[in-house]
Amino acid sequence: MTRTLGALAVMAMVLAVVALAPAGCKKSTAKQIKIGADLPLSGSLAPLGKSALEGMRLRVDQINQAGGIGGRQLVLIVEDNRGEKNDTRSAFKKLSEIDGVVAVIGPITSTNTFAAKIDAEQYHVPLITPTATNDKVTDNAHYIFRACFNDSFQGTVIATYAFNSMGVKKAAVLTDKNSDYSKGLSENFTKAFTAAGGGVTAAEGYQQKDTDFGTQLIRIKNSGAEIIFVPGYPPELPLIIKQAKVVGFTGRLCGADGWDNDAVINNSGDNIENCIIVGAFSPEDQRPMVQSFLAAAKAATGRTPGTFEALGYDSVELLAQALQKGMDRQTLAEALHALKDVEGVSGRITLTPRGDAVKSAVILKIARDGDKYAAKYMTSIAP
16 A cells, blocks of 8 residues: 555646746657758868758748648758768668668768768668769769769869850869869869860879968969869868968969858958859849848848858758658659759759759859958859
8 A cells, every 4th residue: 555655746846847847848749751861060161060960950931831741840950970981871871770861961072972872872861962962972882962063063063164264274273182073073174174175283182181282372373273173171271272372373263162151251361352163152132032042041041141051941842842842761862863844042952863954053253341251143054
């Protein structure tokens, strides 16, 4: 009898605590769709990862506020891969096997996407990378997709623009030897620039975490190059832009979508002015959906979004469109392969049977914007 009374007393206490607990502490009964984010939120690539995540969260919030997908709310589960291959794979496995997400958005770099690709194919989990551009990312894969264009397209775009529109006849390339993204872009730029009739006078390289690029830049200067193509990321990229001025290089620098972030544009000194980049997005796009995106992003962050925010946003939109066809991973993969003419803030997107995105690119010029710098629209280049 004593034991029985004690048990009843404990039960009463538990029920009382549960009754008083706030609603958020109780187990949710609402139907949800869990999606994963595998991004660098610490380390050298954190500014880019955080920008992509801001775009993703914005679109998830908008979809949920509009009623979700089939009445279900999207739940974004975020893992920090620290920009490392092993951490990328660990994050992907946790998201897919423990959290049970239907798909993963990220990683943002080609090197880390190659790492996650192994597990995406093994566990049959759709992976949408916002910004991994290396051509081989989607090779021999059924579950790998991208919201961005690939290196063979963007390398050709910037090379032909430099030769035909800027009148550049001699170029140099400076490549991050640790980055599949940088190596792929340098290769495609070189191929397209020489095919157009230009000459590559110097091909230099560097390692991630290098801080002194003077030797390479002096060799480039002495080669007679009029422009330097530098496909890279921070923290090396801002140092390269600053040091090019220090060694006396008077030509322009140009780059790719990895430049289109405030960590580069407003962290590289005054030598960033007049640099040319190929990007996936322009805030000067007057389409209503772009202007709505800009207003929402500025309200959330206080900043004008760039390529990484836009492609994070569009990655969620691609996934949301595919989720209309079904919630299981296999159906989702098939639906992604079939997506055509999806209106994104970075343009109209069609996914090929390989999982590549067919879309336009924009040429941007870095110019003063008040007391800061901004990427200003020059022209659009169709695929």
